[in-house]
Amino acid sequence: RAACLDAHGSADEANQSMLWRRPTPTREANVLVITAGTSDLPVAHxxxxxxxxxxxxxxxxxxxxxxxxxxxxxxxxxVTGADAVIVVAGMEGALASVIGGLTSGPVVAVPTSVGYGAGLEGVTALLSMHASCASGISVVGIDNGFGAACAIARSCR
Known part of the structure; x- marks a missing residue:
């Protein structure tokens, strides 16, 4: 991190990601990022x-x-007005199914490693999101907010 900042100057940072040049928004899609809890915010950011x-x-x-x-x-x-939604949730990951049932646009679910007990560091949410009865939900790896955003970027031209 320090070496990157030394070489390229200050950056916008979120979780483990850094952005040096924030482009003017050019895509018109209404994209929504939703978290189940506040502990999911680093991945959402x-x-x-x-x-x-x-x-x-x-x-x-x-x-x-x-x-x-x-x-x-x-x-x-x-939620219903969004063109695409990223759902970030830990624990049992149930929010992805709820959102998948509410919106007709693409939903990308991100299980997070937050939680306790039977959350198993995100594995429970991961399996729950894969087993959702809401059709068409895509699931990325645990804590992979970057991958979820890239999936939306490929879906919404």
Whole structure:
């Protein structure tokens, strides 16, 4: 990190990603990044930064997981109006199925390693997201906000 900053100057940083040149948004797709909890934010910020590097102007909705579903329902119009959604969730990863049932656009699910007990460092969320009954959900690796954003960049031209 230090060597990169020394060589290239200050950068926008999120999680383990760095962005030196933030382009003016050129893609019109309405992309939404949603987190189940606040502990999922580092991965969500990585996804947003990567989307911005690809010319998107993504919105973020955080802390709307199934344990506080009322907070998601207050934003349901944002979800149904999105062209594509990245869902970032740990624990059991149930939010991906909920969002997959609400929106008709592409959904890319990112399991996170946060949680405790039977969360198994993200494996439980990963398996749950793969087993979702909401059709068409794509799943990337644990904590891979970068990969999720790249999948959206390939989906939304």
């Amino acid at each position: 990585e996804a947003r930064l990567t989307l911005q590097a690809h010319g998107f102007d993504p919105s973020l909705i955080s802390d709307v997981g199934v344990s506080g579903l009322h907070r998601l329902l207050a934003r349901v119009d944002d």
